Amino acid sequence: MAQASYPDDLLYHPEHDWARIDAGDAEQATMGITWYAQDALGEVVFFDPPPVGTMLTKDASYAEVESVKAVSDVIAPLSGEIVEVNDALVENPAMINEDPYGEGWLVKVRLSDPSESEALLDAATYKAGLGG
Amino acid sequence: MLRTPRRTPLFERHVAAGAKMVDFAGWEMPVQYGGPPAVRQEHIAVREACGIFDVSHMGEIETSGPQALELLQRLLSNDVAKVPLAGKGGGAQYSVLCREDGGVLDDLFTYRLDVDRYLTVTNAANHARDLEWFRAHAEAFPEAQVTDRIEDWAMLAVQGPLALEMVQAISDSPLPARMTAEPRRLGGDEVLVCGTGYTGEEGVELLCPPDRAEALWDAIVRRGAVPAGLGARDTLRLEVCFHLYGNDLSVDRGPIEAGLGWCCKEETGFIGSQAVAAARAGRSVSGGPAERLVAFAIDGPGIARQGNRVIGGGEVTSGTLSPCLQTGIGLAYVPVEHAATGTRLQIDVRGKMRPAVVKDKPLYRKGS
Structure with a gap:
């Protein structure tokens, strides 16, 4: 994805991560990194997903994504337990660049405290924080 | 102390080409041109055709x-x-x-x-x-004079299998041989043409007056050379095991x-x-204990980075994913007894043990 994009249906963490609360289940969310994060990182060449069952703590790192240049921590926007990881990224990590909000999702999480999402940012606020 | 990074005479060219600029050793330098796959694309361009680098930050x-x-x-x-x-x-x-x-x-x-x-x-x-x-x-x-010439020279590296042909096309006479340096007129300007490089490819490094750098850059880009940044410069040099001061060399x-x-x-x-x-x-x-700098490849997934510890002694000084070999590669200082080609190493990559194998240098060879 060459152009910056921040969909309105996502919640954003200021450390450049997003969460999408499942439409049919307010206690489950899909998570990934934002367009800004993947652009700053460069082409993702390695993603080592944490195992299903890993407990995430909001604002703490739960995984790493690597580009040729650097390693970057992925911060959990919300707390909970990983119920699914995107195994397709092991073979094709650049999907995180190509489709950061779709095929490039990282984990699905059963939320331990759905009310935490009130602290996350909407697209406009997150974008404003990027300084244009 | 905060200070503003210096700009090379090609700064405007980099910005116009969509470069991401970073502070490198006090200079504002292009790390890559454009979005995420750029480092790999620039790397491949140098291996298969021709890339052009601004290395005017060098003294x-x-x-x-x-x-x-x-x-x-x-x-x-x-x-x-x-x-x-x-x-x-x-x-x-x-x-x-x-x-x-x-x-x-x-x-x-x-x-x-x-x-x-x-x-x-x-x-x-x-x-x-x-x-x-x-x-x-x-x-x-x-009877010896030492003169600082950093203000007097801009430096471009033109590297890749098509590099000599592209530079020859704007030169008034045949280019100097590899490992020699001679002045030539390129597009009308006097340039010191050096048969050297940092990529393992054919090519030249060009030293010219700073006010002629843009014209020289434009003339070579017009012939098809792909602007390449510090990101690709690093992956290219590491594949052929050239040292980077500050990583692989130090006091x-x-x-x-x-x-x-x-x-x-x-x-x-x-x-x-x-x-x-x-x-x-x-x-x-x-x-x-006596150490040696060895080249290694990770056996399996993972990328070792500068500062990662080698189990049994030693440390990684450079590491990346090789765009040509599609595996984690790097250089590490290890005890002499672990330095032989084929020796298996364990590298502590942020808490995960990654197996690696000591390889012959260079890690990448043309046609391999």
Whole structure:
């Protein structure tokens, strides 16, 4: 994805991560990194997903994504337990660049405290924080 | 202390080409041109066609006068007397600059410009220290002049299998041979054309007056050279195991440990030659166990990075994912007994043990 994009249906963490609360289940969310994060990182060449069952703590790192240049921590926007990881990224990590909000999702999480999402940012606020 | 990074004469060209600019050794430099796959695309362009790099952040020191050779023999590890005169210029030679204890202050290319004139290219981060070192030691050689030329030269690297053809097309006469440097008129401007590079590909490095850099850049880009940034420069050099000062070379280790014994000629009596001779005999600069810089490839997934620990002793000094080999590669200092090709290593990559294998250098060879 060459152009910056921040969909309105996502919640954003200021450390450049997003969460999408499942439409049919307010206690489950899909998570990934934002367009800004993947652009700053460069082409993702390695993603080592944490195992299903890993407990995430909001604002703490739960995984790493690597580009040729650097390693970057992925911060959990919300707390909970990983119920699914995107195994397709092991073979094709650049999907995180190509489709950061779709095929490039990282984990699905059963939320331990759905009310935490009130602290996350909407697209406009997150974008404003990027300084244009 | 905060200071504004310096800009090269090609800054506007980089911005116009969509470069991501980063502060590198006090210079605002392009790391890649455009979005995420750019580093790999630029890397492949250099391996398969031609890339052009702005390396104007590198410094230049000119040493001249009847005692220029004597001074350089004292400073540089290689035998500078072996650098020939050729055509309107001369040979090029790689060497290291050592302290008395053998610790490496910089690694450098020196080009012979004339009978008693040499130009030494420094790493950006080391230029000021190198210059001070040159000047301090020049006091014992009254017939040698040391001149800072950093303001007088911009530097471009044109690298790849099509590089010579593209530069030849704008040159007034045949390009100088590999490992020599001679002035040529390129597109009407006098340029010092050097048959050297940092990618393992054919190509040249071009030194020109800063106010002519844009015209030279444009002329070569127009012929199809792909602008390439520091990101690709690093992956390219690491695939062919060229050292990066600050990663693989430092004052804490000597040239023997770094595998640079081939450019150290102790019989010339250069500063540090005794320590280098001792290291050849098995003693290290630090006094600790003897180490060697080895090339490795990760066996399986994962990318080792600078600072990762090697189990059983040693550390990774450079690491990346090789765009050509599609595996994690790097350079690491390991105890001599672990340095043989084929030795299996375990590298602690942020808490995960990654198996790796010591490989022959270079890691990447054309056609492999």
